[in-house]
Amino acid sequence: MTSVEYEAEPAAAAEIFGDRIEVARAFTHALAEQGEERGLIGPLEPPRLWSRHVLNSAVIAPLFSGRVGDVGSGAGLPGLVLAIARPDVEWILIEPMERRVAWLSEQVAALGLDNVEVLRARAEDWKRGPVLDAATARAVSALRTLVPITAPLVRDGGELILLKGTSADNEIEAAAKPLRKFGITDARVEVVGAELLPDPTRVVRATVRRAR
Numbered sequence: 001m002t003s004v005e006y007e008a009e010p011a012a013a014a015e016i017f018g019d020r021i022e023v024a025r026a027f028t029h030a031l032a033e034q035g036e037e038r039g040l041i042g043p044l045e046p047p048r049l050w051s052r053h054v055l056n057s058a059v060i061a062p063l064f065s066g067r068v069g070d071v072g073s074g075a076g077l078p079g080l081v082l083a084i085a086r087p088d089v090e091w092i093l094i095e096p097m098e099r100r101v102a103w104l105s106e107q108v109a110a111l112g113l114d115n116v117e118v119l120r121a122r123a124e125d126w127k128r129g130p131v132l133d134a135a136t137a138r139a140v141s142a143l144r145t146l147v148p149i150t151a152p153l154v155r156d157g158g159e160l161i162l163l164k165g166t167s168a169d170n171e172i173e174a175a176a177k178p179l180r181k182f183g184i185t186d187a188r189v190e191v192v193g194a195e196l197l198p199d200p201t202r203v204v205r206a207t208v209r210r211a212r
Contacts, residue, residue, distance in 0.1 A: 004032050004033055004046050005047070006028075006032035006047060007046070007051060008050075009028075013054075015196060016058050016059055016085070017058060017084070020084050020087070023084045024058070024084050026111060027054075027107060032046045035049075035075060038103060040074065040103060051197065052199075053077050053081075054077075056163070056199075057081040057201075058081045059193035060078070060082070060163070060193075061085035063161050063205070064134055065089060065133060065134075066089065066134070067090040067131070068091055068092070069091075069123075069136070069153050070093050070136050070137065071140060071149060071150055072095060072123070072137055072138075073093035073094060073104060074100055074139075075100070076093070076103070078138045079091055079093040079116075080104065080107055080116070083108075083115055084113070086115075091116045092119055093116060093118045095118070095120065105118045122149075123153065124149050126152065128153075130155050132154050132158060133155065134158055134159040135150040135153050135159075136162060138163040139163070142174070142175075143168075147182055150162070152182070156208065156209060160204065160208065163202070164203060164204050168189040168204050172187050183210060184208060187205075188204070188205060189203070190205050
């Protein structure tokens, strides 16, 4: 296989991953080498793989605890990256596409991640009930369509922690109806990693309140 030129590791990577940096390097290298060929990332992504994707995902790792579902995990962004950064948290990677599930399962095995379950399913077909402490997603859909497929997975008092772009505030406004319908309170935008990354990560963070 021809070696792919990809972004040099930013200085912030070691600070963000700490003693997990070698695992993060192995994942990033594998994604750079195989990602385009396997339809996981586009041809423009390897030169910005660390900064735009891996660190953008990893910097929010401190926000999580317990058991977390990553909806539409795809190449493992953010779920695999977060599982590397937080081996103390249980991660369920929910992905419907077979070739992506194969990649995720291969990486879980190759990286020795014993805190990850890969589930081939759509979030809409989740059968386990509202049992997760949090749900996350990145580059899946607009908030108004993401809320109905993530909120039902989360327990009362759990959180949605969804990676979003610069229009995150507008997405909250546009999602007012599903936020009310699914009992989502305190929806707000948080900017994470401004002290570490030139382009920090934005998340929409909110609490799930079940009807009593």
